[in-house]
Amino acid sequence: xxxxxxxxxxxxxxxxxxxxxxxxxxxxxxxxxxxxxxxxxxxxxxxxxxxxxxxxxxxxxxxxxxxxxxxxxxxxxxxxxxxxxxxxxxxxxxxxxxxxxxxxxxxxxxxx
Amino acid sequence: xxxxxxxxxxxxxxxxxxxxxxxxxxxxxxxxxxxxxxxxxxxxxxxxxxxxxxxxxxxxxxxxxxxxxxxxxxxxxxxxxxxxxxxxxxxxxxxxxxxxxxxxxxxxxxxxxxxx
Numbered sequence: 339x340x341x342x343x344x345x346x347x348x349x350x351x352x353x354x355x356x357x358x359x360x361x362x363x364x365x366x367x368x369x370x371x372x373x374x375x376x377x378x379x380x381x382x383x384x385x386x387x388x389x390x391x392x393x394x395x396x397x398x399x400x401x402x403x404x405x406x407x408x409x410x411x412x413x414x415x416x417x418x419x420x421x422x423x424x425x426x427x428x429x430x431x432x433x434x435x436x437x438x439x440x441x442x443x444x445x446x447x448x449x450x
Numbered sequence: 451x452x453x454x455x456x457x458x459x460x461x462x463x464x465x466x467x468x469x470x471x472x473x474x475x476x477x478x479x480x481x482x483x484x485x486x487x488x489x490x491x492x493x494x495x496x497x498x499x500x501x502x503x504x505x506x507x508x509x510x511x512x513x514x515x516x517x518x519x520x521x522x523x524x525x526x527x528x529x530x531x532x533x534x535x536x537x538x539x540x541x542x543x544x545x546x547x548x549x550x551x552x553x554x555x556x557x558x559x560x561x562x563x564x565x566x
Binding site: 370380381429431433434435436442 | 485491493495498500505541545550555556558559560
């Protein structure tokens with residue numbers, strides 16, 4: 339049973355446009371959410387996070403939105419750049435926990 | 451700062467053979483995590499250690515998998531005997547404090563394991 343789901347295995351976006359990556363979770367105990375970015379032949383690196391007390395967190399071109407009632411979060415990248423092409427993993431945990439539960443990942447391709 | 455170091459980067463072995471994956475965490479980090487990445491399930495946590503002690507091994511798929519951390523700078527993940535379904539990328543990660551809301555897990559580059 340997948341507690342964190344990324345239903346889109348891949349996404350292709352034109353350079354300069356907005357990229358929207360989606361993530362759903364089932365465990366209502368999760369109250370902290372993260373996005374990691376992974377380039378080929380490298381390990382994932384932390385990108386941005388959000389606590390359940392917020393519904394939005396912004397860091398430059400990256401914004402994460404959280405809809406607790408729908409158990410859904412999304413990552414917006416504006417404007418998209420070729421260097422954003424990577425696999426993006428959504429992850430969740432309970433506050434104070436050490437364990438992260440990851441989704442399957444979404445491969446984002448930014449076309450010039 | 452070297453980051454998390456994993457070896458080997460690639461491993462090809464035959465079914466039934468023993469496989470040992472190695473990890474050196476970032477110096478000073480108290481937490482070490484082993485993950486497995488597959489297309490179907492994404493990144494799965496297998497086991498994690500705090501101060502060299504295994505805390506949660508509920509993600510270890512079966513008895514063929516074992517992990518050790520003999521000291522603060524070294525950990526191994528062993529599969530014996532290996533099976534084709536074990537083929538995946540295995541990541542090691544470390545963090546300073548451990549709590550995900552105040553800390554960051556730093557991942558190594560991974561070991562791509564292929565079992566024929």
